[in-house]
Amino acid sequence: MVVHLPKNRVPLLVEESRPGRRGEKVVAVPKGFKAADLVPKALRRLTPPALPELTQPEVIRHYTRLSQLNYGLDAGMIPLGSCTMKHNPRLADLVSGLEDAARIHPLQHPSQIQGALRIMYESEQWLKEVLGMDAVSLHPAAGAHGEFLGLALIRAYHESRGEGAKRTKVVLPDTAHGTNPATAAMIGYEVVEIASNADGTVDLAGLQAALGPDTACFMLTNPNTLGIFENQIQEIQKAVHAVGGLLYYDGANLNAIMGKASPGSMGFDVCHTNVHKTFAIPHGAGGPGGGPVGVKERLVPFLPNPRIVKRGDRYEFADSSKSIGKIREYWGGFLVQLRCLAYLLLMGGDGLVESSEIAVLNAAYMQKRLVGAYELPYKQLRKHEFVLSAANLKRERGINAKDIAKRLLDHGFYAPTIYFPLIVDEALMIEPTESEPKDELDAFVDALLAIAKEDPAVVKAAPKHAPVARVDDVWAAKNLVLTWRHLAKLEERPRPAARSMVAPAA
Ligand SMILES: Cc1ncc(COP(=O)(O)O)c(C=O)c1O
Structure with a gap:
């Protein structure tokens, strides 16, 4: 499974802005009034706000493109050990969005919010x-x-x-x-x-x-x-x-x-x-x-x-x-x-027990398939997550946990937690959770097994297919990009090709 993402950086709203463009009118002005009359004079701005000017489709497309740059649980598994990224039933979402629940205020008198207190x-x-x-x-x-x-x-x-x-x-x-x-x-x-x-x-x-x-x-x-x-x-x-x-x-x-x-x-x-x-x-x-x-x-x-x-x-x-x-x-x-x-x-109570059982079973299954290609430090039985070491691949093929994590992105997966816990050398910490079906577990394991055998040069150059190429940690720390103004300045500066932050279009 490869998630297809927009190749280039999505421009910021301020960059897409063109003077005079606008979406819907938000205020219907009563007959005989000017829009400006609706706001008392003392509260009016002296200058218009510096907001991006765009049409509604442009705004929708902007956010849709951004969402396509994101990898989420709705696209595939997120095997982040310790972080437990699992499916949240939509019913729970729905209930928490109910208007009766969302519109109450904690300062209301307890007699008015008995239902909330009961919850x-x-x-x-x-x-x-x-x-x-x-x-x-x-x-x-x-x-x-x-x-x-x-x-x-x-x-x-x-x-x-x-x-x-x-x-x-x-x-x-x-x-x-x-x-x-x-x-x-x-x-x-x-x-x-x-x-x-x-x-x-x-x-x-x-x-x-x-x-x-x-x-x-x-x-x-x-x-x-x-x-x-x-x-x-x-x-x-x-x-x-x-x-x-x-x-x-x-x-x-x-x-x-x-x-x-x-x-x-x-x-x-x-x-x-x-x-x-x-x-x-x-x-x-x-x-x-x-x-x-x-x-x-x-x-x-x-x-x-x-x-x-x-x-x-x-x-x-x-x-x-x-x-x-x-x-x-x-x-x-x-x-x-x-x-x-x-x-x-x-x-229900039984469902909670079953969820723990499946979380542990899923982890045990993946671990069993991966051990051999990757090292398993400590021999004890694992529960819902397990920590492998890529130290063998570092010794034998010159690739480390970070290279493997980056290459997983090219295989269409989110990377596991790496370099934690600190007592494991080249740690890859994997937690499948109970939400993942066997097919997804197998596909993730197959990707990790394939990476262990791939040309080390390809693994070290990964990700090739992600919208953002590998960032040079040191360079990124020294050239902090904190606002779009920074970014614009940064792009004016010539950068060595190897340090490019944006993936080549090919
Ligand atoms: C073992 C452990 N303890 C504590 C925390 C902290 O929890 P939170 O991120 O909700 O602050 C985490 C978060 O990942 C964790 O894995």
Whole structure:
């Protein structure tokens, strides 16, 4: 499958603009009035706005061409490990677009928005069950924001026990997602990273050595970012709790374990889940997402205000005097959560379990077909994602993970996550998700197998068929193109052919 894309750069609207062109008239001027009379004099602009002037078909074509430059899930699979790009049922989309839901305001009196409060409350009940936690806050806007809330709760908990000043460290493994150490540092903790063992999992001895009376918490994702389930999870949680530390579960990989295990049953005190990965929210380009946080009983009083409570058959807001306060405006992304609840109801409990099973099966199938042509560091069983290494191809054929990722674009596929986790040399991190049929998995695997045998010169020159050729990272960083004015200037400058940012028309 090759996606046919426009070959050349789509001009910007300002470049396409021609004086005097226009689309539809937006204001019907009542008889006897001039258009200018409709706006009070004091509010009128002195000069016309510098907007592009185009006809309606030109604007529509502009955006259609741009959309054709994009590769999305509706065009083919996106095997980005850790990012979980999966199909979001259109029904969930439809529900979240309903006017009754979209037109309410968070400042309305609870008596007027009982339905919305019920949606939030019921979402919390579902997530409590899936996470195995005692309470859930829907406030965070993303996974990293959930981590921020989780660590703020942990800090509040230690402070409430008079241990805030002494518990200064967050321990995490070297497989951790970058947001984990970043969040811990933002909250003000010292980050202690421990090396993984030969199995690619937490090294228990290393963990014990890092733990002490200064431990605030241990952060972990399970399955970890190699896709490996931490089978010593009970020993890990006992060791952390034994020193008075808490456990934070990064639930970004929850889509691998639903109905089989839960952060709560593994002994974790706080966790977030990314609704834009495990449930149904489009993921990418910065949102809108959601990172609900689940907590065990002892952390409930510190959750952000307001919480939604059910009294009889009424839903109300309730504040806790021990709350850490607000982490965002109002009480969470309502439409995001509505979409999530629609997905949960659509799937049902059994459907969620099945989705995890298929996600794991799909990953196992692809891994089995690819191992041999690519290396598989660490021999443990993988769950919903797996990390291959292209180190063998680098040694034998001189091509690296980046070359392979670029060449995949020519084969009509989105590239997997590369160079993460950091402990794998020339990493290719692949996550098929449960949405992909076997044909699509096979086509992607076939492309990767073909690339491993292709002429290295062709692979290194890829992409050949994409609208933008390979960018020279160093040159791009030194010549930042941040606005269309920059771009125009840049195009005036002679550039060495090898550094061309735009693919040749051939
Ligand atoms: C393991 C893991 N943790 C945390 C995050 C952060 O989530 P978000 O992108 O929603 O902030 C991600 C995102 O990809 C992730 O894969």
